[in-house]
Amino acid sequence: MQPIAHIEQRFVDELANLYDANEARHICFMLLEDRLGWSKTAYLLRKYELLNEQDSAWLTEALQSLKHAKPIQYVLGHAWFMGMKLAVNESVLIPRPETEELVDLISNHYKDHTSQPLHIMDIGTGSGCIAIALKKIFLQSSTYALDISAESLDVAKQNAASQSVDIEFIHADILEWDSYFQPDQTYDIVVSNPPYITIAEQGGMHRNVLAHEPHAALFVEENAPLLFYEHIAAFAMTHLRPAGSLYFEINRRYGAQVCKLLHNKGFNDVQLHQDMQRTDRMVHAKKEK
Numbered sequence: 514m515q516p517i518a519h520i521e522q523r524f525v526d527e528l529a530n531l532y533d534a535n536e537a538r539h540i541c542f543m544l545l546e547d548r549l550g551w552s553k554t555a556y557l558l559r560k561y562e563l564l565n566e567q568d569s570a571w572l573t574e575a576l577q578s579l580k581h582a583k584p585i586q587y588v589l590g591h592a593w594f595m596g597m598k599l600a601v602n603e604s605v606l607i608p609r610p611e612t613e614e615l616v617d618l619i620s621n622h623y624k625d626h627t628s629q630p631l632h633i634m635d636i637g638t639g640s641g642c643i644a645i646a647l648k649k650i651f652l653q654s655s656t657y658a659l660d661i662s663a664e665s666l667d668v669a670k671q672n673a674a675s676q677s678v679d680i681e682f683i684h685a686d687i688l689e690w691d692s693y694f695q696p697d698q699t700y701d702i703v704v705s706n707p708p709y710i711t712i713a714e715q716g717g718m719h720r721n722v723l724a725h726e727p728h729a730a731l732f733v734e735e736n737a738p739l740l741f742y743e744h745i746a747a748f749a750m751t752h753l754r755p756a757g758s759l760y761f762e763i764n765r766r767y768g769a770q771v772c773k774l775l776h777n778k779g780f781n782d783v784q785l786h787q788d789m790q791r792t793d794r795m796v797h798a799k800k801e802k
Contacts, residue, residue, distance in 0.1 A: 514563040517545070520572055521560065527580055540585050544575050547589050594642040597649075599672045604664035605640040611788050612706055615762050615795050616646045618786060619704060622758065622797070627651055632754075634659065636687050636705040636745055641669030641680065643704055648678040657700075659683040687741070690748040699757075703749040706762035707741035738764065742771050746778045753800040761796045768793035 524541040525534045532540065542556050548568060551559070564572070578588050586592040586607045591600055594608035595616060601607055623631070631654040635644035638658035648656040658680050660666050666682050673680045685693045687707075742761060749759040759780065763771050768785045775783045780798035788794035 514565060515569050516561050517556075517564050518560040520564065520569065524576060524579075527576060531579070531582060540579065541572075543585055543589070544572055548572075592640075594640075595646040595649075597642075597645065597672075597676055599640050599642055599645070600668055600675070601640055602668060604662060605668050608640060608642040611794050612643065612762060613646075614788050615704070615706065615760060616643060616650075618795055618797065619647065619702065619758075619760055620650050623651070623702070628653055630654065631702060632700040633657065633702045633704070634700045634752075636703065636748075637661075637707050637741070638669050638682070639665050639706075641672045643706065644669070644680050645673055645676050645678055647702075647704070648673075648680055649676065655681070657681045657683060659685055659687060661686045687748065688744050690744065691751075694748070694752060696751075699752050699754045701754055701757050702760065703745070703753055703757070704760040705741070705745050707745060738767055739770060739774055742774055746775055746780070750778050750780070750800065755800060756802045757800045759798045759800070762794060763796055765793045768796065771796050 521538055521541045525537045528537045528540070542551075542553065545551050545556060546553075548571060575588050579585065584607055586601050587603060590602065591598050592607050593599070595613055599608065627650060629651075631651050633644070633647055633651065633654050633656045635641075635647070635656070635658045638644050638660045641658055644656050644658035648654060656678075658666075658669060660669065660682075661684075663684055666684055669680075670682055673682075683693070687705075742763075745761070746759065749757075753759065759775070761771060772783045772785055775796065775798045779801070781801055783796065783798040785793055786795040786797065
C-alpha cells in the first residue's frame with residue numbers, strides 16, 4: 514500500500530512532458546474523486562493515508578494511459594457538459610466549455626420560447642451534448658441529431674437515455690443532405706459545431722487531442738476550410754422555417770469569412786459572437802420571415 518501523496522507525486526513526475534505540476538495533481542484528484550467519491554477537501558486532508566492495493570493498481574493503470582497522452586475524460590469514460598455527466602470515448606470529441614457558450618447563446622435568444630414546440634436540428638452531434646442540452650431546456654421541442662459516424666451515434670444515444678430525453682438520431686452525411694431530407698422536414702433552429710481546424714493548425718494543438726480525439730470531427734482540408742459551413746448553410750436555407758435561426762461554432766480565424774458566406778446565401782441579421790476569452794467563436798444568422 515502507498516500513501517496518496519506518493520502516488521500524486523508519481524503523476525507529477527511521470528506526466529511532466531504533458532502537463533504542468535498543478536494539472537497533474539488535479540488529474541490525480543479527478544481520478545480519486547471518480548473512484549472514491551472524495552471532495553477536494555477530503556482529498557487534501559487524506560493525502561497521507563494509505564491507499565489499498567486495488568485502488569493503487571487502478572491509479573497506476575490510469576497513469577499508464579495518461580502517459581500515452583490519453584485525455585483524462587477518455588480514461589474516466591465521461592465528461593461534464595452543462596452540468597450533465599456524459600459518456601465519451603475516442604469516437605466522439607470531448608465537449609468543450611466554448612460549446613456550452615453556444616448552447617447558452619441559443620437559450621438566451623429563445624428564452625421566451627421554452628414551452629413552445631420548437632423543431633431543433635443538431636448537425637455533427639458527436640456525443641450528443643448540444644442536442645441533449647437543448648432538449649432539456651426546450652422540453653416541448655422535437656429535437657433531431659445527425660452524425661456521419663455510427664459509433665458516435667451509439668454514444669449519443671447512450672447519453673440521451675442517461676439524461677432521459679427523447680431525441681431522434683439520424684445517421685447521414687450532411688455533405689449529401691439533399692439525398693436524405695424531404696422538403697417538408699423543416700426546423701426552427703439548426704445548430705452545428707462542425708470540423709473547422711485546418712491541418713496547418715495541428716502544430717499548436719495538445720498532443721492528447723492529436724493522438725486520441727477523432728480527426729474526422731476536428732479537421733478540414735487547408736484548401737476548403739469552410740466546406741461544412743457551406744453545406745450546412747445551404748441545408749439551413751432550404752430547411753429552416755421562416756425567421757428560423759442558424760448557429761455555428763467557428764474557427765476564430767474564419768469569423769469574417771463565415772459571416773460573408775451566410776450573407777451571400779441570403780441570411781439576415783448575421784452576427785459574430787465572442788466567447789469568454791474574447792475570441793470569435795460563434796455565428797448566428799436568421800432566415801427571412
